[in-house]
Every structure is written in structure tokens, then in C-alpha cells.
Amino acid sequence: MTNAGASEARDRDEAGRARNARPRDGLGRPLPYGGExxxxxxxGVLRAPEETVAEAQALLVAGRPFHAHEVFEDAWKSGPEEERALWRGLAQLAVGLTHAARGNTVGGARLLRRGAGAVEEWETGQGEDRPYGLDLPGLVRWARELAARVERDSAPVDPRGEAPRLGP
Structure with a gap:
């Protein structure tokens, strides 16, 4: 198949943007078409910040950090400019946990540290450590500790057992 043929076979939304309609598992990995x-x-859902935090927390507790990352990504892309770094950092934490749970220890640790740095930098710039009930210092600590453990043990983690508590 040529590249043009591959492109034509891709899933597209009504606007022609690429979408992957394949089903996914709890860690966001694509499954075969027709799979469960x-x-x-x-x-692209617009949520109030408190709704974003509540929905992401429920997904993390359910062992679905990839899906929590998508919720944070919506806030990052649609929120006010001054909060985008916060939501992007939180999305990186969730996708870091996703990679660590999938067994990608290098990528997981890297994203956990990157997200921790972004959250910490945002917090420092704002002087606010609990916006929307988020425990930012606790999340930074969690991410760095998990990154170190993931690198040391070089083994997949349990996404439910390692899910962070976003607030107090």
C-alpha cells in the first residue's frame, strides 16, 4: 500500500481531522477493530476546572491514567492562557503514569519528571499551591518519587495502586 492509500484509510472526523476510532484498553493502547x-x-469537552479535577481523579482511581490525561489535555487546550502550563503539566503526570504502567520505564520516568517540573514552575510563578483543590506540592513529590522508583525497579507499575491523590 502506498502512503497515499494509508492516508485515505485513516479514520477521520467530520472536519477531516485524523481520529483513531479503534477501541482502546484502560491504558489507552489501541485494540483491534471490533475488540472490546x-x-x-x-x-474537546469544555469543563469547569473543578469538573476537570473531579473527572481526572475518578479516572486515575479507576486505573485509567491515559484517559485522565485526555481530560487534562482538554483543560490545557481550552483554558485560560495563564493556566495552560498547569494543565499541561498535569497531563504529563497522567501520561507519565500511563507509560510507567505500560512498562515504558524510561519514558514514564521522563514524563513524570517533566510534568513535576511544569507543575512546580507554574506553582512558583503563581504563588498558589492549591488551585481548584489541587495539592501541587504533593503531586510534585509523588511524581518525583514514582519516577525514581520506576527507574530503579525497571518494571511496570499498577496504575490503580500508584494513582495520585490530586487534592487533600
Whole structure:
């Protein structure tokens, strides 16, 4: 098949943007078409910040950090400019946990540290460590400790058992 043929076979939304309609497992890995996956998070949803935090927390507790990352990504892309670094950092923490749970220890540790740095930098710039009830110092600590453990043990982690508590 040529590249043009591969491109034409891709899933597209009504606007022609590429979308992957394949079902996904709880860690966001694509499954074969027709397979049994978990419900997908709708993309581009506008939520109040408190709704974002509550929905992401529920997904993390359910062992679905990839899906929590998508919720944070919506806030990052649609929120006010001054909060985008916060939401992007939180999305990186969730996808870091995703990679660590999939067994990608190098990528997981890297994303956990990157997200921790982004959250910490945002917090320092704002002087606010609990926006929307988020425990930012606790999340930074969690991410760095998990990154160190993931690198040391070089083994997949349990996403439910390692899910962070976003607030107090």
C-alpha cells in the first residue's frame, strides 16, 4: 500500500481531522477493530476546572491514567492562557503514569519528571499551591518519587495502586 492509500484509510472526523476510532484498553493502547475496549473520553469537552479535577481523579482511581490525561489535555487546550502550563503539566503526570504502567520505564520516568517540573514552575510563578483543590506540592513529590522508583525497579507499575491523590 502506498502512503497515499494509508492516508485515505485513516479514520477521520467530520472536519477531516485524523481520529483513531479503534477501541482502546484502560491504558489507552489501541485494540483491534471490533475488540472490546473501555469507553473513550470525548475530546474537546469544555469543563469547569473543578469538573476537570473531579473527572481526572475518578479516572486515575479507576486505573485509567491515559484517559485522565485526555481530560487534562482538554483543560490545557481550552483554558485560560495563564493556566495552560498547569494543565499541561498535569497531563504529563497522567501520561507519565500511563507509560510507567505500560512498562515504558524510561519514558514514564521522563514524563513524570517533566510534568513535576511544569507543575512546580507554574506553582512558583503563581504563588498558589492549591488551585481548584489541587495539592501541587504533593503531586510534585509523588511524581518525583514514582519516577525514581520506576527507574530503579525497571518494571511496570499498577496504575490503580500508584494513582495520585490530586487534592487533600
Amino acid at each position: 475496549g473501555v469507553p473513550r473520553q470525548p475530546e
